[in-house]
Amino acid sequence: MxxxxxxxxxxxxxxxxxxxxxxxxxxxxxxxxxxxxxxxxxxxxxxxxxxxxxxxxxxxxxxxxxxxxxxxxxxxxxIDTQITRRKWEWIGHTFRKPASNTTRQALFWNPQGKRKRGRPRSTWRRNTDDELKKWGTTWHELQKTAQNRVRLRMAVDGL
Known part of the structure; x- marks a missing residue:
């Protein structure tokens, strides 16, 4: 069109x-x-x-x-850089929400039960954990950083 x-x-x-x-x-x-x-x-x-x-x-x-x-x-x-930047900005936004918020709770949700045979599928959480390892940080440190918008923005721009 x-x-x-x-x-x-x-x-x-x-x-x-x-x-x-x-x-x-x-x-x-x-x-x-x-x-x-x-x-x-x-x-x-x-x-x-x-x-x-x-x-x-x-x-x-x-x-x-x-x-x-x-x-x-x-x-x-x-495009992968743009998506990664958007994802980390969204994660920071979600971390600034109250602890009772459903979206924030979903970040830490761990499904229970058995999985199928074979190699585990790539999930959003696994991709995010891998990116955190590349940065050399943890979820807890990221939560602290997310409370300060300027520091989070500088960290995301450092991608």
């Missing part, structure tokens, strides 16, 4: 990118804070966004332009 806007010569590049970020990307990434990120999902999202950006820049599919160059021209960043 936005094909006419992307191909329009009357609309400048900045306006097209603002429309893309506000209408396309915001709808595409709605609720991404709670997704479990796997490589296939990440790849599909990044492919779609790169395709849209190529249309906005009027780069034909036959022309080989690296994705990094497209991101630089449009001042975008990789």
């Amino acid at each position: 936005l094909k006419n806007i992307w191909s329009s010569k009357c609309i400048c590049l900045n306006t097209k990118l603002r429309i893309f970020n506000s209408n396309v990307k915001s709808v595409l990434l709605y609720g991404c804070e709670t997704w479990r990120m796997v490589k296939s999902t990440n790849r599909k999202l990044q492919t779609f966004i790169n395709t849209c950006l190529r249309r906005i820049l009027k780069i034909r599919w036959t022309v080989k332009v690296p994705s990094e160059e497209i991101w630089r021209l449009t001042k975008q960043e990789p």
Whole structure:
């Protein structure tokens, strides 16, 4: 539906990118804070966004332009970075809620029972724990950091 806007010569590049970020990307990434990120999902999202950006820049599919160059021209960043930033901002927001809040309690919920045979599935919690290990921090330290919005924002920007 936005094909006419992307191909329009009357609309400048900045306006097209603002429309893309506000209408396309915001709808595409709605609720991404709670997704479990796997490589296939990440790849599909990044492919779609790169395709849209190529249309906005009027780069034909036959022309080989690296994705990094497209991101630089449009001042975008990789989708996994954006999703990670949104997730940590949401976690900080959730930690500032009262302890009785259902959303906050869900962060620490551990389902009981037996699981199926085979390798355990990648879950949101496991992905988040892995990211915390990379940072060298714990949930308890993150809870303390989240109470101060400025410190949390600096930590998230350090991704």
